[in-house]
Amino acid sequence: MDTLAEAIRLVAAPDVLIAILLSSIYGLVIGSLPGLSATMATALLVPVTFYLSPIAAVATIISASAMAIFSGDIPGALLRIPGTPASAAYTDEAYAMTRKGQAELALGAGLWFSAIGGIVGTISLIVMAPALAEMALQFSTFEYFWLAFLGLMCATLVARSSPVKAIASMLIGLLIACIGIENPAGTPRFTFGITDLLGGVEVIPALVGMFAVSEVMRAMVTPDPPPMPRRKFGSILKGQWELTKKYVAPQVRGNIVGIIIGVLPGAGADMAAWVSYAMSKRFSKEPEKFGTGHPEGLVEAGASNNASLASGWVPSLLFGIPGDTITAIAIGVLYMKGLNPGPTLFTERASSMYALYIIFILANILMIPLGILMIRAASHILRAPRAAVMPVILLCCAVGPFATGNNLFAVMSVAFFGVLGFVLERNGYPVAALVLGIVMGSMVEQNFVTSLIKSDGSLLPFFDRPVAAVLAAMTIACLVWPIGVWAHRRFFRRQASVAPAG
Amino acid sequence: MHLSDRFTGPFLIALGALAAYGGSRLPPVPGQQVGPNVFPMVVGAGLVLCGVLIALGVGRRFEEEAEADLAAHENPPPPEEARHGRWYGLRALIPPALLVFYYFAVDRIGFVATAAVMALVAAKVLGASWRLALPLAALAPIGVHFLFYKLLRVPLPAGLIPLPW
Amino acid sequence: MAAFTRRGFIAVGAAAAGAGLRIGPAGAQGAYPSRxxxxxxxxxxxxxxxxxxxxxxxxxxxxxxxxxxxxxxxxxxxxxxxxxxxxxxxxxxxxxxxxxxxxxxxxxxxxxxxxxxxxxxxxxxxxPPGVQVPASAPYKNVKELADAIKAAPPGKMKASGTGQGGIWHLALVGWLQAMGLKPDHVAWVPSNGAAPAMQDLAAGGLDIVTCSVPEARAMIEAGKAKALAVMASERNPAFPNVPTLNEELGINYSTxxxxxxxxxxxxxxxxxxxxxxxxxxxxxxxxxxxxxxxxxxxxxxxxxxxxxxxxxxxxxxxxxxxxxxxxxxx
The missing domain is CATH 3.40.190.150 (Bordetella uptake gene, domain 1)
Structure with a gap:
């Protein structure tokens, strides 16, 4: 109990509370700007944390990242421009709801279920951190290979278009992920002698180009959409309770999947959202409604990505292994502040650990009121003239990706991906699948190659380890599914056309 | 910009073939059974296969069904695209062109001037009146500059118009 | 540490205020630095x-x-x-x-x-690079590990710590050469940095990780791994129990x-x-x-x-x- 009291005292310090509040607002604003992501929000905070006390420093990272992951949903729902790769999974869905006049329901679901997911994730962190960490350590490169492959397959399940085109789009993403020297062989590939391509194509410029710039491009050639029904923006939390009761199973599933994926190093909120959205569609009673403005997938994926955010801290705090890009930055800050990750953090500095838990919960609770204010403020965008909104988005598209590495090449990448995204979208290729390909590509290859090196070239361990075998079966099922459906339909259609004749 | 599957399919075949060829020329790495050449070759082969399927029209039906589903659930039907001249579609290239302009201009004339040009052009193309476009071009760059330069410490070049912060 | 941990928001305010002033007229005395x-x-x-x-x-x-x-x-x-x-x-x-x-x-x-x-x-x-092995490994010191490496057929043992051709890979190559072995006698498994390599070491997928000892610290403290040696000319004061290669093997290799x-x-x-x-x-x-x-x-x-x-x-x-x-x- 003493440690708990000490933890509360640590959090209640004025500098910590101010840090939580300010970084929450900061996270909400940055996450909601198209072209800026949760990872970037965290990276830009590093110089600030330098001047803060250890607890306040970590508090800024926790609050800002949780808020930014949620508020990445805002531009996704309002403008069809996802703020983070995680929200890319369900952007079309949320935007379809907005077009139906249900923006508040869509954003409210994002907010409400993000907060719940975040709190459930935190509880999992408190109760089961050591057990979860042990589980994460059971994952070797064989399991990771299947996991990454499964994540890629989700792209084809989610897409509301031809599975062939979804796979083609994903393959283009994988091809882009080949660029650079960050491959298992350490050999420069497809760099065409351009130094800036050595490090590979970064996800943020690709994401910004594919979604934000291509949206601005679309605005250039389409007439103003019919104005949204002019009415007062309804209550944001109204209806969330009904959704909570209606979609119990998806929520629980989302939380569990989020926690598991979050704990696994290298697989973060992005993958959690994708896998959960795909699962939601597979297990839904009304999968045909997905993509047309149906909240079920938002519930599951929203819960999942925030749950993964909290559980992503488990391997970081216990072993110093980052769960995702955000905790990778957070680990640097932890070290800088003398809160060195490791089991001793849980024993010798237990009060600091409890303080972190409290901050997690506090941030997720604070998310609801601040999120409502943010949604209200952002909803004015729906009424602002498009000719005023789009130019500002374009400026953010230039500056945002530049800000992460202060490298102008990022601006060129954004322009390139804008054109690519626009052309693909026009021709029925789902761009989200391509982004997933870029995110997951190196993970697939890295784990495949290293697994083969470790098994001296034998493919057997990919199937005979228990967890790997289960993941392999799931992956192959996903792979076969579209072909099965196609063959099935084809068969029945032939029967149907034969029947009247006979 | 809508291209037929009979065009995108062969394009993917060509891209996949190039990737596989490019990959196959990468040297093997000592100590690795699977070298840097394998992954691009597998991806390239996959692209070729997808390209063939797309060119043959496999999977078209899914798209048509998806579009029908979407149309059934969408309240206001998407507006018919208005008739425009044959160069109208090229307007889509203005945003990436403005980003390329940013790339070349920002270090010479500074952030505020570059951003003002971008905002003005984008707003005018989108049909804004001068009364909207001019204030936007004047204020938006300053706002963005304040947010990024002052609050986030992103080193944006000052150029022609240095701001007082 | 205490000097800049407890400064809190005052320091941020001061830094912000300082930043506001810094564009002001630079003192052009000519003495470096004037801006x-x-x-x-x-x-x-x-x-x-x-x-x-x-x-x-x-x-x-x-x-x-x-x-x-x-x-x-x-x-x-x-x-x-x-x-x-x-x-x-x-x-x-x-x-x-x-x-x-x-x-x-x-x-x-x-x-x-x-x-x-x-x-x-x-x-x-x-x-300097360290030599880390799983906590369950049978080697009590780096000499036993070196003997096991020499006895193993080429490519049997696996090591990691960074990407192909990265600094910790070269450290292993240098060490193997100093022992008179071929550079690929221990197979190198490329990884995205020290942290994933340490994870794979704990998961039982690797025999050796040659990242620096501080990078492996959290795993060592968690009882998942142990450090046998550092490839340096002297011990790291933060890890006084980890000997140098020179002390244990008489190999004067450091990088x-x-x-x-x-x-x-x-x-x-x-x-x-x-x-x-x-x-x-x-x-x-x-x-x-x-x-x-x-x-x-x-x-x-x-x-x-x-x-x-x-x-x-x-x-x-x-x-x-x-x-x-x-x-x-x-």
Whole structure:
């Protein structure tokens, strides 16, 4: 109990509370700007944390990242421009709801279920951190290979278009992920002698180009959409309770999947959202409604990505292994502040650990009121003239990706991906699948190659380890599914056309 | 910009073939059974296969069904695209062109001037009146500059118009 | 540590206020430095190099009385930032932190930059590679491990710690060669850095990880791994129980990942001298020492000439190791 009291005292310090509040607002604003992501929000905070006390420093990272992951949903729902790769999974869905006049329901679901997911994730962190960490350590490169492959397959399940085109789009993403020297062989590939391509194509410029710039491009050639029904923006939390009761199973599933994926190093909120959205569609009673403005997938994926955010801290705090890009930055800050990750953090500095838990919960609770204010403020965008909104988005598209590495090449990448995204979208290729390909590509290859090196070239361990075998079966099922459906339909259609004749 | 599957399919075949060829020329790495050449070759082969399927029209039906589903659930039907001249579609290239302009201009004339040009052009193309476009071009760059330069410490070049912060 | 942990928001306010003033008329006395200095870091925010750059920048600011702003210039696996430092105007207002990669990348033909492309100012840090094995491994010391390596057929044992051709890979190659073995006698499993490698070590997928001991610290403390030796000339004061290779095997092999500060080639002599003197004071300061100890980074000092010699020697050593491993471009 003493440690708990000490933890509360640590959090209640004025500098910590101010840090939580300010970084929450900061996270909400940055996450909601198209072209800026949760990872970037965290990276830009590093110089600030330098001047803060250890607890306040970590508090800024926790609050800002949780808020930014949620508020990445805002531009996704309002403008069809996802703020983070995680929200890319369900952007079309949320935007379809907005077009139906249900923006508040869509954003409210994002907010409400993000907060719940975040709190459930935190509880999992408190109760089961050591057990979860042990589980994460059971994952070797064989399991990771299947996991990454499964994540890629989700792209084809989610897409509301031809599975062939979804796979083609994903393959283009994988091809882009080949660029650079960050491959298992350490050999420069497809760099065409351009130094800036050595490090590979970064996800943020690709994401910004594919979604934000291509949206601005679309605005250039389409007439103003019919104005949204002019009415007062309804209550944001109204209806969330009904959704909570209606979609119990998806929520629980989302939380569990989020926690598991979050704990696994290298697989973060992005993958959690994708896998959960795909699962939601597979297990839904009304999968045909997905993509047309149906909240079920938002519930599951929203819960999942925030749950993964909290559980992503488990391997970081216990072993110093980052769960995702955000905790990778957070680990640097932890070290800088003398809160060195490791089991001793849980024993010798237990009060600091409890303080972190409290901050997690506090941030997720604070998310609801601040999120409502943010949604209200952002909803004015729906009424602002498009000719005023789009130019500002374009400026953010230039500056945002530049800000992460202060490298102008990022601006060129954004322009390139804008054109690519626009052309693909026009021709029925789902761009989200391509982004997933870029995110997951190196993970697939890295784990495949290293697994083969470790098994001296034998493919057997990919199937005979228990967890790997289960993941392999799931992956192959996903792979076969579209072909099965196609063959099935084809068969029945032939029967149907034969029947009247006979 | 809508291209037929009979065009995108062969394009993917060509891209996949190039990737596989490019990959196959990468040297093997000592100590690795699977070298840097394998992954691009597998991806390239996959692209070729997808390209063939797309060119043959496999999977078209899914798209048509998806579009029908979407149309059934969408309240206001998407507006018919208005008739425009044959160069109208090229307007889509203005945003990436403005980003390329940013790339070349920002270090010479500074952030505020570059951003003002971008905002003005984008707003005018989108049909804004001068009364909207001019204030936007004047204020938006300053706002963005304040947010990024002052609050986030992103080193944006000052150029022609240095701001007082 | 205490010196800058409890300053809280007052410091942020002060920094913000200071930033507001810094565009004001620069004192044009002619004495260097008369305006803010930019410190380029070729690696991303939040990493070890970024942290080192930021602590040194904040202390340099006190020494020189001008703001020193750290700017992360990432991309191209470090090439972009390193080349930004080398090509900046040689006026002392753009400096940078350079890392061991500068003595490696040119051998692979990835860049024309070499240590000679800079005006070296000071070497501030070096982290030697360690030899980590799973906690359950039967070897009690590095001698038993070395015997097991020699007894094993080539390629049977697996090691990791970084990507193919990365610093910890070359450390292994150098060690194997010093033992009279082939560079690929222990197979190298490339990984995305030390943390995933340590995870795989704990998961039982690897036999050895040759990252630095501080990088492995969390796993060692968690009882998942143990450090058998460091490839350095002396023990790390933070880990006094880990012996050197020389003590245990009589192999005098040492290498390491280092970080130092440099300016573009042709920096005026008086400016370089002044900066080196300031960096020497920082290197000896309690704040810097405490910070490096807290992160487990090794403190090292070499002045401009010492740093130049150090880089030249390291460059040659890296070139040999990379040629032996077949990593260098012919």
């Amino acid at each position: 803010p200095i930019t410190m380029i870091c070729p690696w991303g925010a939040g990493g070890g190099t970024d942290a080192t750059a930021r602590i040194v920048a904040s202390l340099l600011e006190k020494e020189l009385g001008q703001p020193v702003n750290v700017v992360n210039r990432t991309g191209g696996s470090g090439v972009v930032g390193h080349s930004a430092i080398a090509t900046a105007p040689a006026d002392g207002y753009t400096l940078g932190i350079i890392t061991v990669e500068i003595s490696m990348m040119h051998w692979q033909g990835l860049t024309d930059l070499t240590p000679a492309s800079y005006t070296p100012l000071a070497l501030m840090n070096e982290d 390491g990942a280092w970080r130092g500060f440099a300016g573009p080639k042709g920096l005026p002599q008086d400016i370089a001298t002044k900066l080196t003197a300031a960096l020497k004071k920082i290197n000896e300061s309690k704040e810097f020492r405490d910070f490096m100890a807290a992160r487990g980074f090794g403190v090292k000092w070499a002045d401009a000439q010492g740093f130049a010699d150090f880089m030249a020697a390291g460059d040659k050593q890296m070139g040999e190791a990379m040629k032996a491993a077949g990593l260098a471009k012919a």
